[in-house]
Amino acid sequence: xxxxxxxxxxxxxxxxxxxxxxxxxxxxxxxxxxxxxxxxxxxxxxxxxxxxxxxxxxxxxxxxxxxxxxxxxxxxxxxxxxxxxxxxxxxxxxxxxxxxxxxxxxxxxxxxxxxxxxxxxxxxxxxxxxxxxxxxxxxxxxxxxxxxxxxxxxxxxxxxxxxxxxxxxx
Amino acid sequence: xxxxxxxxxxxxxxxxxxxxxxxxxxxxxxxxxxxxxxxxxxxxxxxxxxxxxxxxxxxxxxxxxxxxxxxxxxxxx
Numbered sequence: 001x002x003x004x005x006x007x008x009x010x011x012x013x014x015x016x017x018x019x020x021x022x023x024x025x026x027x028x029x030x031x032x033x034x035x036x037x038x039x040x041x042x043x044x045x046x047x048x049x050x051x052x053x054x055x056x057x058x059x060x061x062x063x064x065x066x067x068x069x070x071x072x073x074x075x076x077x078x079x080x081x082x083x084x085x086x087x088x089x090x091x092x093x094x095x096x097x098x099x100x101x102x103x104x105x106x107x108x109x110x111x112x113x114x115x116x117x118x119x120x121x122x123x124x125x126x127x128x129x130x131x132x133x134x135x136x137x138x139x140x141x142x143x144x145x146x147x148x149x150x151x152x153x154x155x156x157x158x159x160x161x162x163x164x165x166x167x168x169x170x
Numbered sequence: 171x172x173x174x175x176x177x178x179x180x181x182x183x184x185x186x187x188x189x190x191x192x193x194x195x196x197x198x199x200x201x202x203x204x205x206x207x208x209x210x211x212x213x214x215x216x217x218x219x220x221x222x223x224x225x226x227x228x229x230x231x232x233x234x235x236x237x238x239x240x241x242x243x244x245x246x247x
């Protein structure tokens with residue numbers, strides 16, 4: 001059991017090392033990155049402390065643009081593919097998920113049966129602390145999401161969203 | 171109104187609008203799962219400029235109920 005965990009830690013360290021070797025990313029403390037081969041970053045991105053970025057075992061790209069900042073404790077679950085435009089900033093604890101459970105499946109299995117849908121976010125979006133961006137969400141450019149909102153669906157440019165489900169505020 | 175609702179449903183579920191019949195419901199549309207249900211709710215609210223209550227969101231499980239609820243909310247045809 002100990003050996004299994006030591007190997008896992010080594011694999012995680014290698015993934016993080018590859019990420020910082022390949023890309024211009026400032027990585028703070030306790031950042032976890034998995035499936036780094038499907039993840040790409042633009043210039044001068046920041047992953048604050050405790051960020052968790054999960055690429056895709058299925059080969060869907062997780063593309064993060066230039067000058068993107070992911071706030072502390074943020075989580076990107078990229079199995080279905082994620083695209084984040086340049087200059088987009090996340091507050092702390094933002095979750096972007098591209099997967100959700102298949103409630104029609106037998107839920108008592110070792111591997112949960114999941115469904116996937118990609119998330120796309122345009123340039124210059126600001127995502128407030130604690131917001132959850134659900135699978136299949138599309139945000140245009142310069143969108144604002146209020147803290148703790150839960151965002152579904154497709155939205156155009158310069159939309160301000162708040163609530164659960166998040167609705168247009170302006 | 172029904173045709174507009176059908177178009178929204180077809181877009182959200184990723185199917186041809188011809189496949190959304192008058193009796194379309196969560197039981198008959200395979201793609202209608204919990205996530206797409208919420209996508210449908212926000213898409214309908216945007217299209218018809220209405221706001222559903224939490225109870226209405228739970229009950230919008232067929233085209234007939236959607237049209238009925240939209241009429242109750244005073245949505246324009």
